[in-house]
Amino acid sequence: MNWKEIFPDFEPPLLLEMEHFAVINNFAEDDVLIDIGEPVVFVPLLLEGYVKIIREDKNDGEHLLYYLEKGAVCALSISCCFDHKKSEIKAIAETSGRVAKIPLGKMDEWMARFSGFRNFVLQSYNRRLQEMLVAIDSLAFLNLEERIVKYLRDKKQINNSRFVETTHQEMAADLNTSRVVVSRLLKKMEADKKIKINRKSIEFLD
Template identity: 50%
Template sequence: MLAKLEEAYHFIFEKALIKEISEVGILKHVEPGEKIIEIGDYVKMMPLLLEGAVKIMRDDKDGDELLLYFLERGDTCAMTLSCCMGQTRSEIRAVAERDTTIIMIPIEKMEEWTSKYKSWRNYVFESYHARLTEMLDTIDTIAFMNMDERLMRYLKDKAKINQHEIVNNTHQQIAYDLHTSRVVISRLLKKLELEGKIKLQRNSIEVLQL
């Protein structure tokens, strides 16, 4: 675990902090589609991503999901930080996008490290800023982009996160993430294919313009 921590966080944390994380953290492997945090849960541990990718979602008042942002190696979720600090229930759902390795940090260490390590304090503040920027970007996308533009952006993001131009999502899964219907997604995917931006395959989509 120490070697993986150093590889993912050596440019963020000092060695003493990395050593403490390895001593108190709990290593966890998560398979694609597995939930890490559910809406309504009390968050007692904070996740740090060592490998893989996680998507963060919220439910609307009707129970429909909306994708907020993705987390990659070296990231943590600012909304999880808020729940840990305030001891409130989670308002987000975190689901593994692909095979993912995380290290869970006990919440009691967060305050201790904030005063003890400058690098940890900076990391927390920068995580809040990065996630806020991503959520504002999501709001702008919903407010100002047409659905075909949103769909193309989504496919590019998925390809980047998974480090492969093939996106293995069904039309229904994409519709859930983008808060629309499968019929709309199927129609727009065909339009994007005719425009030469993607290539539709059986149960997958190849992104041609990355």
């Protein structure tokens, strides 16, 4: 594996330690990498694929916070790690891929020893904060049709295709609404010629 290609700003000694201490796991689409309430015993660095990060509310509804892509780390899992708390998020594989699991004991050590790793963690916090603010703005200020458009555009970018493979039920779960409402709005968007609903995918027409 070419660690330097994935993490170009990491120091060579750090890359050597990552190669030695990281546990590499493959995952398949829809696998749950981290679940709510689980002890956080490692910090995941994404090597391949996409992972969506979900937070539950008090009424057991779920909200999509952001996606992780190649070379990213989940800032919320780091927060739980430093605070010695159980996971407050769920990480679900959007695609197949690979993840490097970093032992918790190495986090403090690498933060202190390697500026490249410290900057990476701090920048990850800032980026995920901005993405969560966008998610909050979406809930507060966008109507559901606009949220569906944003959701589909995010998935379109991940797939690098105008075809988005998803189900009405999956969209409803990610957007914390009902499948019936999602289906009704998708049909309206199709009537407005914004999308085309296929059997197993949704196609953007713009």
